[in-house]
Amino acid sequence: MDRIVSAGAIFRKDAWLGYGLAVLSFAVALFIRLELQGTLPPGFPYLTFFPAVILTTFLAGLWPGIACATLCGIASLYFFIPPSDSFAIDGASSIAIGFYIFIVTVDIALIHFMHRAADRLMARKQVMESLYDQQRTMFQELQHRVANNMTFVAALLHLQKRNITADPASAINALDEAQSRIETMSRIHRRLYDPASVDLPVAEYFQEICSDLLQATGARNIVCMVDMPAVRLDIARLTTLSLLVTELVTNSLKHAFTDDGGTISLKLERLSPDRLALTVSDNGRGMQHGVDTVANKGLGTRIIQSLAAQLGGEVKALTGLRNGVAWQLEFSA
Numbered sequence: 001m002d003r004i005v006s007a008g009a010i011f012r013k014d015a016w017l018g019y020g021l022a023v024l025s026f027a028v029a030l031f032i033r034l035e036l037q038g039t040l041p042p043g044f045p046y047l048t049f050f051p052a053v054i055l056t057t058f059l060a061g062l063w064p065g066i067a068c069a070t071l072c073g074i075a076s077l078y079f080f081i082p083p084s085d086s087f088a089i090d091g092a093s094s095i096a097i098g099f100y101i102f103i104v105t106v107d108i109a110l111i112h113f114m115h116r117a118a119d120r121l122m123a124r125k126q127v128m129e130s131l132y133d134q135q136r137t138m139f140q141e142l143q144h145r146v147a148n149n150m151t152f153v154a155a156l157l158h159l160q161k162r163n164i165t166a167d168p169a170s171a172i173n174a175l176d177e178a179q180s181r182i183e184t185m186s187r188i189h190r191r192l193y194d195p196a197s198v199d200l201p202v203a204e205y206f207q208e209i210c211s212d213l214l215q216a217t218g219a220r221n222i223v224c225m226v227d228m229p230a231v232r233l234d235i236a237r238l239t240t241l242s243l244l245v246t247e248l249v250t251n252s253l254k255h256a257f258t259d260d261g262g263t264i265s266l267k268l269e270r271l272s273p274d275r276l277a278l279t280v281s282d283n284g285r286g287m288q289h290g291v292d293t294v295a296n297k298g299l300g301t302r303i304i305q306s307l308a309a310q311l312g313g314e315v316k317a318l319t320g321l322r323n324g325v326a327w328q329l330e331f332s333a
Contacts, residue, residue: 011060011064015063018063018064019063021064022056022064022067023071025055025056026052026072026075029049029051029052029072030048030049032048033045033079033080037080044080045079045081046103049072049075050104052068053065053072053104053108054111057107061115066108153182155306157178159302159303160177202230202238203228206228206242206266207226209246209249210224210226210245210266214253220261221260222253223261223262223263223264224249224264224265225263225265225266226265226266227265227266227267227268228267228268229269231268231276231333237311240307241307241311244307244308244311247304248280249280251300252264252282252284255284255285256284256286257282257284257285258284262282262284262324263282265280265281265282266278267279267281270333273333275330275331276331276333277330277331278328278329278331280326281318281325281326281327282326283324284323284324285324286324308329311331311332312331312332313331314329314330315329316328
C-alpha cells in the first residue's frame with residue numbers, strides 16, 4: 001500500500017505523467033472492453049471504464065481523472081451505447097450517459113477530497129516531526145549546556161577555594177562573589193531559553209543583559225550603550241559570549257567608576273565573513289599605573305580567558321586610551 005501511495009505522489013507531482021497515465025488507463029480499458037464485446041450481454045458499456053477512472057484519479061489526481069473519465073465517456077457513447085458507432089443521443093442513451101456522469105463525478109469527488117485530507121494529514125505530520133526534532137535538539141543542547149555549567153561552577157568553586165586557602169579572611173567575600181556569578185549565570189540562562197529572548201536581535205539581547213547587571217548590582221548614574229549589527233549566533237556561542245560580556249561589564253561596574261557614574265560600551269564588528277570582534281569598554285578611572293593586564297592571573301581574568309578560548313579567541317586589553325579600559329575579543333562567526 002505504501003508503494004502505491006508513493007507512486008501516486010509521483011504522478012500527482014508531474015502533470016505529464018498524470019495525463020499520460022489517464023490516456024494509458026483509457027486505452028487499456030477500451031481494449032479490454034472491446035475484447036469482451038462478444039462475451040458480455042448488452043447493457044455493460046462502463047464495465048472496464050469505471051475502474052480506469054477510479055485508478056487514474058487515485059494515482060494521478062483530479063484533472064487526470066477528469067480527462068480519463070471524459071475519454072471513457074466519449075468511447076462508451078460511440079462504441080457501446082446504442083446506436084453503436086455513432087454519437088447520436090436519444091432518451092435511453094441520455095439516461096445512460098447521465099448515470100455515467102453521476103457515478104464518475106461522485107467517485108472523482110470522493111477520491112479528490114480523500115487526497116486533500118491525506119495531504120493535510122501529511123503536512124501536519126511533517127510539522128509534528130519537525131517540532132519533535134527541534135525539541136529533541138533543544139533538549140540535547142540543554143543537557144550539554146547544564147553539564148558545562150556544572151563544570152564551570154565546580155571550577156569556579158575550586159578557584160575560590162585556592163584563594164581562600166591563600167587568604168582565609170577573604171572567605172566570606174569569595175563565597176559572595178561565587179554566589180553572585182552563579183546567580184548571574186542563572187539569569188542569563190533563563191533569558192536564553194526563553195523563546196521570546198532567543199529570537200531577539202543581538203543588540204537588544206545584550207542591552208537587556210546589561211540592564212539586568214545594572215539592576216542586580218544597584219549601579220547608579222551608569223549607562224550601557226550597545227552597538228551591534230544583525231548577526232545570528234547559535235545558543236552555545238551566545239551563552240558563552242553572554243557569560244564573557246557579563247564578566248567584563250561586572251568588572252567595570254565594580255572597579256571603573258566613582259559616584260559620578262559613567263558609560264559602558266559594547267560594540268560588535270564584523271572583521272570578515274567568518275570573524276567578529278567584540279569590544280567592551282568604559283570611560284572610568286582606567287587601570288592603575290604599572291598593572292600588567294597580560295600577567296594578571298586573578299580569578300576574573302582566568303574566567304574571561306577560559307570563556308574566550310571556548311569561542312576560539314583571546315581577550316586582550318586595548319592600549320593608548322585617554323581614560324577608561326577597553327577589552328577586545330576576536331572570535332569565529
